[in-house]
Amino acid sequence: MRWSPLARSESRTVLTSKGAWILASLVVLWGFRPTYAGWDAVGRNITVGYIQIGVDLFLPIGALLVSYQSLIGERTTGSIKFLLGLPLTRTQILLGKASGRFVGVGAAIVAAALALAGIGLVEHGPFGLLPFLGTLVATLLLASAMVAVGVLVSTVTRRTVTAATGVFAYLLVTLFWTQIVTSVYTAITGVPVDPYEAPASGPLFLALRLTPDGAYNVLTNWLLDVGNSAELFHIVATKLAPGVSVNAFVVEAAFDGGGPWYLHPALSVVVLLVWVGVPMALARRIFTEGDAL
Amino acid sequence: MKRRTFLTASALSVASLSGCLGDAEYRITNTAAETSLPPISLSVDLPVADATIEHPAALTLTLENTVDDPLRIRSYGVWPFGVLALAPSPTPGEDTLKPTLFSPSYETTDRVEVSRGGSSLSLDGTPITRLLAPGERVSRRYELRGDDLPGSGTYYVVQNFDRRASRYSAGDDWKPLEYRIRLSIEEKRRLSI
Structure with a gap:
């Protein structure tokens, strides 16, 4: 090459x-x-x-x-x-x-x-x-x-x-991603989002895992077998422990039966690949077509 | 700064600071048991001194009837010690935060239920009375989880509920099972580099 x-x-x-x-x-x-x-x-x-x-x-x-x-x-x-x-x-x-x-x-x-x-x-x-x-x-x-x-x-x-x-x-933006997503969700649907008792909304949970670090956490939590969430692994496990209330968005805690198919943790690989492919494609387009100097 | 100096300094600082952001872990460095009861002897062993994230510290309390007559011992929840806790003083006030000691014997009965951290605890009000024959020894294991401890220091093993304290009787009179178990607990460093 x-x-x-x-x-x-x-x-x-x-x-x-x-x-x-x-x-x-x-x-x-x-x-x-x-x-x-x-x-x-x-x-x-x-x-x-x-x-x-x-x-x-x-x-x-x-x-x-x-x-x-x-x-x-x-x-x-x-x-x-x-x-x-x-x-x-x-x-x-x-x-x-x-x-x-x-x-x-x-x-x-x-x-x-x-x-x-x-x-x-x-x-x-x-x-x-x-x-x-x-x-x-x-x-x-x-x-x-x-x-x-x-x-x-x-x-x-x-x-x-x-x-x-x-x-x-x-x-x-990524630091405050959860707050941004929940605010936008509430503004659109009118449903307030309580992270202690999160609504069983597929789009809400999907949006929360669209950042690279969110997708990474979902993927690694899956590998660690703690639960389906964009939070850190010990927070997910604490959320799923009986009798404990934590402000975390965990699929198993919100949905009966695991949630919609598009929340499967393996799909976080696709999210990460999109974060590789789209910026590179955009960068290529700009760099090859614009004034490089 | 030269690169080698920088890398060495980085490695050393990482090594010395690693684990500082984790939870505190503890080591029971000393135990002392005293009992003022002539018919009863109490001893404490320390099979596991460290209360780390991997495992709790463990104490084995042993009660022995040192006289020639049988003794009756009455306890609540589990026999013969009951539900125990740690307190910063041997006579803690009712508002004192007392980390609960867990015992495998809690699992064998429905008379006592203790949640993780001791935040929820239920104890059956029916006393358990059994005989301790002359020379008989009875041992029970109690465990202390590091995340239940508020910090290092000197602690005493106390009854979780004063009104449910164990008692003994050699005849008709019931006397409190008085003893003092003192534990010196220090915070443990994770990396010994």
Whole structure:
């Protein structure tokens, strides 16, 4: 592939930056959280849960921060002229940039996951290999989705400050996604949403899992076999425990019989793939048809 | 900062801080049992000292009839100790928060029901009276979950309900089964790096 040298250069840029390793450190630091609720929920697979906790918060921020400058950085320094002078099509440049950044972020996050696995192995003993490997794949899928969003932001903006604002706006929206979805749902249907007793509404639950991190949590909760929800695994287990009331949206707690088919956790793979494909397609369209400079 | 210095500092800070965001876990570092009752001897063993997320700490209380005559012991819920709790003082007030001690013996009877965390507890009001023969020993295991403890410190094993305390009798008079079990509990660090 002609764009592989560019991808290698991009991944080297990420892997030799402090940002990628700060991200990995934060994932480990934040993720390793031994809790009674977590142990009661999944036992030794709490080690896999540590990965979910760390990744859920820090991977979206970290991956966006190391990828949103992928093209805008070249523009602001003027080095994009050199890049465009290479014997590569613009699509190949975009592919090289995105895949290189993904490899860098992916390597850092895999290192963090392995560190958490090592700590968990020492602290709690062996854990399920299948949930671990599944969570690793889901984590890489989330990383690729976030890199795709970062590359899109980098493609559509002309100034670094605008790109940074875009990243911040994205993070704010995903941070308050539950509140946004429930407010919109109430405004449309007139039905107030009480997270302690959530209405059995398929569209409401579907909307809650449409963000990359929400889809990631649904998928990893499925792998951990705790329940069908975009919340963290120990919150889902607490919600489903008898006699406990928690403000969390969990399908099994709201629906009798598991809910509609489109809430099946496996479909979160599709959500994540859409988050990879659509931003990349948009970025390609903008980068190939617009003024690259 | 050089990259190697940065990576070393990061690794060390992660190692030292890891687990700090988790729940507190505890270790019972010392136990002491005293009883002022001549016909009865009470001892406490500590088969499991650590109350961690993986398992609760466990105490084994053993009661022995040290005289030549049989004793009657009357308890509520489970025999012979009843439903026990931990308290920061041997004579806690009614408003004192008392983490309930769980016992496998609760599972063998419908006379006592304790929810997780002890927030809901029901106890049958009918007393259980049994004989403790001369020289006979009876042991019961009680467990302490780390997430029920409010913090480290010195705690005493007390009856969960004062009015349902165990009593004994060598004749006609019923006397309270008075004893004092003191536990020193410290917070446990998760990673010993």
